[in-house]
Amino acid sequence: MVKTIIKNLAYFILSPFMVRRGRGDNICITFDDGPHPDNTARILEILAKHHTRVIFFMTGMEMEKYPHVVRNVIAAGHKVAYHGYTHQSMRKQTHAEFRHEMHKRRELEHQFNICLNLYRPPFGDLNLSGFIALVSNRCKIVMWSLDSRDSYDTEQQILKSLAANKIRRGEILLFHDDYTKTTNLLDCLLTDYKNAGIKCGVNL
Numbered sequence: 001m002v003k004t005i006i007k008n009l010a011y012f013i014l015s016p017f018m019v020r021r022g023r024g025d026n027i028c029i030t031f032d033d034g035p036h037p038d039n040t041a042r043i044l045e046i047l048a049k050h051h052t053r054v055i056f057f058m059t060g061m062e063m064e065k066y067p068h069v070v071r072n073v074i075a076a077g078h079k080v081a082y083h084g085y086t087h088q089s090m091r092k093q094t095h096a097e098f099r100h101e102m103h104k105r106r107e108l109e110h111q112f113n114i115c116l117n118l119y120r121p122p123f124g125d126l127n128l129s130g131f132i133a134l135v136s137n138r139c140k141i142v143m144w145s146l147d148s149r150d151s152y153d154t155e156q157q158i159l160k161s162l163a164a165n166k167i168r169r170g171e172i173l174l175f176h177d178d179y180t181k182t183t184n185l186l187d188c189l190l191t192d193y194k195n196a197g198i199k200c201g202v203n204l
């Protein structure tokens, strides 16, 4: 009980800098580790069909590999956010490596004319020095409240665990661009949410 109160108090104090749940009635759908040369385009088509905006937490190296995909995501009106340059855990990085990641972030902002002000640490790994550096670089850290487990589970398992009657408002859902099964189940999932009156947004 006391532990939960302290934990909730810590989240409240940190909320201007770090979020684990969205505000309001919407849920927020996020895709990590892209852009992917094939899957991201399919995801964009499904999102357009459902008039749904999401956040793509992209890794810098993949953004450099597939700039045309990044531009398509931006043109479709989605939010592009930063998921590190190399996707290395912050806990394994030296200060110099972390500084390089932030330097690459600025380069990518100029290249694509966007503001990468939202940051999701690879693997959700965060340490105190990284936290301070991110805040001083004006990054808001975005974690997630619900992992789709698309790295592990089957389409049917994911659809069942994320069904409209199981999720709460304000949920931040974590998916990945890498998996074909994620693109396959997305249409079905968004139809389920639409029928249940659940709206998706990107306001955090």
Ligand SMILES: [Zn+2]
Binding pocket: 032, 033, 083, 087, 122, 123
């Ligand atoms: Zn990742």
